[in-house]
Amino acid sequence: MYDKIITIGREFGSGGREIGEKLAKKLGVPCYDKEIVEQVAIESGLLKEEIEKKGEYLSASGKMSTIFTLYNLYSNMTKDDIIWHAQVKVINQLAEKGPCVIVGRCADYILRERNDVFNVFIYSDMDKRKERIAKLYPDIAPEKLIKEKDKKRAAYYQHFTEMEWGEARHYDICLNSGALGIDECVKVLSDL
């Protein structure tokens, strides 16, 4: 396989980010995740915290700060749209830089017209995800958080791509990290 860019879509709690990081390390290429947030902040003029919160989720309300209300008067764009457009620009720029792994953020869709992209989706069964999330966030009811995050990611993906999130047919490979284990997923992907 000669694809240069690997995108990883993932369910919350499936370990997709960890798989992305380990895979990138093994292949000796950068893994973009937090870096995207930083670049989108610079690009959009919004705060990192806000992009982290909204970068994969739609706003519940349309509330905006004064500067964005003014901006909106002229451009008719919501804050979600502004973040989305900055994200499209940043992800395309990162892809241009060379081989890499990009976690989340609809990168599969954003880069759909390139022919050097390999798209992965990582999912897992609820029990394994609950176990993982309970370790990471011990104070929160894991199942509720997982369902909420999945629902929001799915809505965000569908809103901007008009495709269904997690639908196997959009991806080149879909791995159940609960059944295979994180390291086996990394192995399968790096062997490809």
Next chain:
Amino acid sequence: MYDKIITIGREFGSGGREIGEKLAKKLGVPCYDKEIVEQVAIESGLLKEEIEKKGEYLSASGKMSTIFTLYNLYSNMTKDDIIWHAQVKVINQLAEKGPCVIVGRCADYILRERNDVFNVFIYSDMDKRKERIAKLYPDIAPEKLIKEKDKKRAAYYQHFTEMEWGEARHYDICLNSGALGIDECVKVLSDL
């Protein structure tokens, strides 16, 4: 991975059967596909041709021969149900015999209570499937046939399993044979 039984669900024209056969050969285990039809014929008393036609598709009409109409009076089962029950029995018996690959026929669902089963789904994009089907059945419009077969398999799967066919979350791994190629799919699976 120590699973003994590999089930392969697949889209029509994705090469799932070929992958199953090559994988079984590589692993030195039997691949059950046509054998299931033969066993189901013995078990149900129906003709092989009929089972081949109905083994993964629901009947459009409820028409039955006299003997099955009589049987139906007592048991309240349709011919589809009779085939299904014979299929469940045969697949469970084959699984008991030892390590194997089973192609199609809702084997993933039928064997769901065993803990030594690894479930694979093979899919591909429409263009690659059309190419494949055009070679196998040169006299038929491939896209129409593919859509028809997919629709019927999905309806059959959903009817008997109450789950969605091809939904990644039911499987341990989903491979796009169009993107990866048949031999690469076999390699990924045998390496696991």
